[in-house]
Amino acid sequence: NAGVTQTPKFQVLKTGQSMTxxxxxDMNHEYMxxxxxxxxxxxxxxxxxxxxxxxxxxxxxxxxxxSRSTTEDFxxxxxxxxPSQTSVYFCASSLVESSYNEQFFGxxxxxxxx
Amino acid sequence: QKxxxxxxxxxxxxxxxxxxxxxxxxxxxxxxxxxxxxxxRKGPELLMYTYSSGxxxxxxxxxxxxxxxxxxxxxxxxxxxxxxxxxxxxPWGAMDSNYQLIWGAGTKLIIKP
Numbered sequence: 001n002a003g004v005t006q007t008p009k010f011q012v013l014k015t016g017q018s019m020t021x022x023x024x025x026d027m028n029h030e031y032m033x034x035x036x037x038x039x040x041x042x043x044x045x046x047x048x049x050x051x052x053x054x055x056x057x058x059x060x061x062x063x064x065x066x067s068r069s070t071t072e073d074f075x076x077x078x079x080x081x082x083p084s085q086t087s088v089y090f091c092a093s094s095l096v097e098s099s100y101n102e103q104f105f106g107x108x109x110x111x112x113x114x
Numbered sequence: 115q116k117x118x119x120x121x122x123x124x125x126x127x128x129x130x131x132x133x134x135x136x137x138x139x140x141x142x143x144x145x146x147x148x149x150x151x152x153x154x155r156k157g158p159e160l161l162m163y164t165y166s167s168g169x170x171x172x173x174x175x176x177x178x179x180x181x182x183x184x185x186x187x188x189x190x191x192x193x194x195x196x197x198x199x200x201x202x203x204x205p206w207g208a209m210d211s212n213y214q215l216i217w218g219a220g221t222k223l224i225i226k227p
Contacts, residue, residue: 033214090158096213102148103158105158
């Protein structure tokens with residue numbers, strides 16, 4: 001099992017550019033989510049999905065879109081990049097029926113917006 | 115007030131010391147209490163979890179929950195340089211149908227050889 005994979009590992013954008021961060025998992029997990037991690041602020045939930053075709057907003061959704069057409073993939077799209085979106089982005093997945101909701105994380109994407 | 119409060123540190127201790135990492139939380143409905151460990155430039159990984167109040171031991175690590183005071187602790191005995199990482203607490207309640215974890219800010223731990 002590859003677990004949760006993310007691409008790219010690093011990205012530099014200019015203000016106003018758009019891009020898609022890719023996330024895939026091969027564990028047949030129903031739940032997938034995107035977080036951003038900034039120094040001193042912990043993990044903040046951007047968007048999440050409890051299954052194919054179902055997505056919802058988290059704590060900080062503005063400026064981001066998601067879609068979930070398959071169980072495996074959950075891409076995150078930045079519509080018009082801003083310097084405030086400079087961060088490390090993590091994708092995570094978990095089994096809905098897990099009693100303690102263990103989340104499995106990808107290696108992260110480091111994004112810089114100039 | 116945040117739902118989960120955690121001192122971000124950094125906490126620097128000498129090798130072999132006993133380390134105590136702590137979180138407080140506000141929602142009395144939380145039932146599971148997770149500790150994740152995150153090495154530099156990596157994603158978090160589940161270290162251990164406890165259910166309800168009490169202690170749980172796993173090797174050099176002990177997780178403790180006091181629901182009466184809403185206090186979560188992680189103790190590391192005989193700390194090693196390889197324990198240097200950021201530790202995030204994440205309480206969770208099975209009643210939350212959105213399956214969202216509530217995260218502490220994480221405490222950066224540095225073990226000096």
